[in-house]
Amino acid sequence: METSLDPRPDIEKFGRTRAPDEDALIDGVHILTTILLIATLVSSVNLPFGEAALNLLLGSGFAVLYFYGTALQPGWREGTSLAWLLSLTMLWVLAMLMSPVGIYLVFSLFFLYLRVMDDVRGVVAVVAATAASILTQVPGGLTVGGVMGPAVSAAVVLAIHYAFRTLVRINREREELITQLMDTRLQLAETERAAGVxxxxxxxxxxxxxxxxxxxxxxxxxxxxxxxxxxxxxxxxxxxxxxxxxxxxxxxxxxxxxxxxxxxxxxxxxASLSETSLESALERMAAGFAAAGDLRIEVGVEGAERQLPMKTEAALLRIAQGAVGNVAKHAEASRCRVTVTYEADEVRLDVVDNGRGFDPAAVAEQPAGLGHVGLDAMRRRAAEQGGAVEVESTPGHGTAVSVAIPVPADAGAAATLEPETPTEEGV
The missing domain is CATH 1.10.287 (Helix Hairpins)
Known part of the structure; x- marks a missing residue:
């Protein structure tokens, strides 16, 4: 089995996906670490031979362990990653004792702590490393700069880490939102195409x-x-x-x-009306919208159900689809009920939800195409059948859409398209 040595794999430890911007941050930390290591090694010039040799050895060991570890660490287990951090911390402490310049390597350790332990443990490790860098200065005498330097550095790194994580989270949320919007756009286009057909x-x-x-x-x-x-x-x-x-x-x-x-x-x-009743067609329509989102849709019939003219049933079905589609897309509702009421001289369709509601007057005042195209389509379909649509809604209290279409009492007998040829043989 091949092991990837890519220092910037797509997947970080614990299954966390690395964002492209995170690669830039890691590369920046690598550059910072390289500069600090060079400064640490150059500081050996001012040390006695023995201490200079040891300082070079510690700095070289830190460099090898740092760059080797950052290349492989994303694929390690948690225990191996923590052992690697502990080894780097020990080398840093020794380098700091040999040369005052070595204290600046704590910058790199801060980022590594927060990267490997992306939780409260990372913050604790940063605080502990800050305390260690301050305590090592005690024998030579503490100064305000000696305390403020590590403390401010730790605060800056924590702030950078928090800001970066926030930006990454917002960026991922925006990507997910864009993906959802594109999917919704495709679904709407397909729905509109199917509705047009x-x-x-x-x-x-x-x-x-x-x-x-x-x-x-x-x-x-x-x-x-x-x-x-x-x-x-x-x-x-x-x-x-x-x-x-x-x-x-x-x-x-x-x-x-x-x-x-x-x-x-x-x-x-x-097709939904070709072989079944209006109620069955509405139930299949409701099941489709309910399956697409977290929405419970009930279908009910009141009154004596009877066969209606094809045009009337088709209009009621399309109006119900438009109303329930609005509920699913805009209402943020958890429940919706579709009721068909058969009366002596009319049939009524009611679609009621418990969503966020809206102001019908404000929507009606908007220019055409800015929010009420669906309602206009419902009203147009109802008007073609001699009916009317009423919308009742209040922000925060749901919405009720009601359409009433007049139906003659003998409409059931005339629901078929045409009788057979009226001859004496019954043709």
């Missing part, structure tokens, strides 16, 4: 129903009337054979084309 399919289905299907049904009725009037003319069977054959052929062709038109309409209507 569905709306266009609905429009096409309605157009085919109102033009082609209705026209073919009318043609069949007219052909049936023409055949009936032709039979009342008192013509012989031979005289009626030709016209009747062409009328039957035209009726058959119209019937086949009407069947194809109905198949197209069925394929274009919302």
């Amino acid at each position: 569905t709306e266009e399919r609905q429009r096409l289905a309605h157009e085919i129903h109102d033009t082609v299907a209705q026209g073919l049904s009318s043609i069949q009725m007219l052909l049936h009337s023409a055949e009936r009037d032709l039979q009342r003319l008192g013509l012989s069977e031979e005289e009626l054979a030709g016209p009747t054959r062409f009328i039957d052929l035209a009726r058959t062709t119209a019937k086949d084309n009407l069947g194809e038109a109905r198949a197209m309409i069925a394929a274009l209507q919302p």
Whole structure:
């Protein structure tokens, strides 16, 4: 198994990810340590031969152990890292006793303590090293500078470490937020695209129903009337054979084309409503939004449930999707309830949440496209069905969206697109 000797691995000990800016800080500490080591070694010039040789040995040992350790330490176990720090600390104490310049190596140790022990132990180690650097000066006499130097250095390093960690945390939070925003943007784009496709399919289905299907049904009725009037003319069977054959052929062709038109309409209507009830479609929609976030969504039905015209059910489903989507994206709610109420002359949809709420008047005053596009789309869909949308909300007390669409009492009988061709055979 290969062991990486890269001094700047992607993953620090204990699974902490190193930020790119942290590499810059570590490189800066390396440069500082190199300068301090050079100063320590150069100070040997002013020492007796024996002490100079020992000072060179200690400084060289500190340099080798420091740079070797910083290259491999991220992959070490905690015990090995602590033993490495202890060894460096002992070399520093000996170097400090041999040459006063060696005291400045404590700068490097401060950063190492806080890097390896990124908790209260690192702070304790910094305080202990500061105390040691001050105590070693006692035999020669303490001065204000001798005390303030290490103390201020420790305070500066602690402040740098705290500020750097804060910046790294903020940077990571911003990166996560940007990632979430990009993901949300992609989801919204996909949702809007899907909604646009569905709306266009609905429009096409309605157009085919109102033009082609209705026209073919009318043609069949007219052909049936023409055949009936032709039979009342008192013509012989031979005289009626030709016209009747062409009328039957035209009726058959119209019937086949009407069947194809109905198949197209069925394929274009919302998949969630094609084979199930409105309640089931709403429950699947709610399950999808609930799974995407920490939101509990309940769906309920009040009144005698009945089949509604396809246009009405599709409009209610899309309005519910828009309202619940707003709850999931903006309300910061934990619960939401969707209720469909069937009454004698109308059907009502209510979406209520316990979120943060908002000021509907303030939102309405904003320019188009700045926060109320979803509400405008709901109102437009409801208006197309002769209904209206009401929004009640107060900041901090949730939101209630209610839409009421008038439905004739016999709408259930007319919910299908068109009856079969109205001939005496029940075609």
